[in-house]
Amino acid sequence: MKWISGSKLVGVLAGTLGVLFLVPCAPARSQNSNKRCYSVEEPFYKIHDLKVTTEIRPIKHCYSDKDHPYRYSVVDIPVSLAAGSVRTPEFSPRKTSWHWILVQVEKPLPTKQLACMMAVDDDSPASWKDCPLSDRLLRADWTVWEDGKIASSGSSTTEVDAKYTKDNIFKFLGKFPALSGKKYVLEVKFTKDGTPLNVANPHLIVTKIGDE
Secondary structure (H helix, E strand, O other): OOEEEHHHHHHHHHHHHOOOOOOOOOOOOOOOOOOEEEEEEEEEEEEEOOEEEEEEEEEEEEEOHHHOOOOOOOEEEEOOOOOEEEEOOOEOOOOOEEEEEEEEEEOOOOHHHHHHHOOOOOOOHHHOOOOOHHHOOOOEEEEEEEOOEEEEEEEOOOOOOEEEOOOEEEEEEEEEEEOOOOOEEEEEEEOOOOHHHHHHOOEEEEEEOOOO
16 A cells, blocks of 8 residues: 555556646756755555555755756746736747747645645635635736737636646746747736735746747
């Protein structure tokens, strides 16, 4: 009888039910930085006679830029998720392509709690008990500027649109087309106070879709 983590349990149950879950892939830039680690209480599950029991155990999450799945991003800057606006430095894509806009956080808090705060939880009525809409802190409107004119704009969702790794959560705010050689600036307006997420070292990232 073995204990397994929550992420592995999903795979086990999905296999039992004959369901395949696909997580969207996305982009990667080689950097060097000090590794940061957090010890977090996470749930582990034991399956016996088709019954699942839970035990909370400490698990270590570590982060290093060189392990970053979006190392080739054209923008990667630390941000505060407090209500207000952030503008990126000017950037120019290497190739004409669609680009993701996303927010990355580390895991100094339990994964389930962070997923709720990042607004990547399921948005079905059944989920509101464990993650009410009021707890979904990451809300944002974004605008891409080209030569002082609006090139693209959009808003984040209150659910899913995310990528998980062992040590990070990435929330996709939207995507936009960008032309090689053109100069762009991204402005993101955080419309809800996400200050409690600042403990997770959030970064605002712009990266070419498929460039990881």
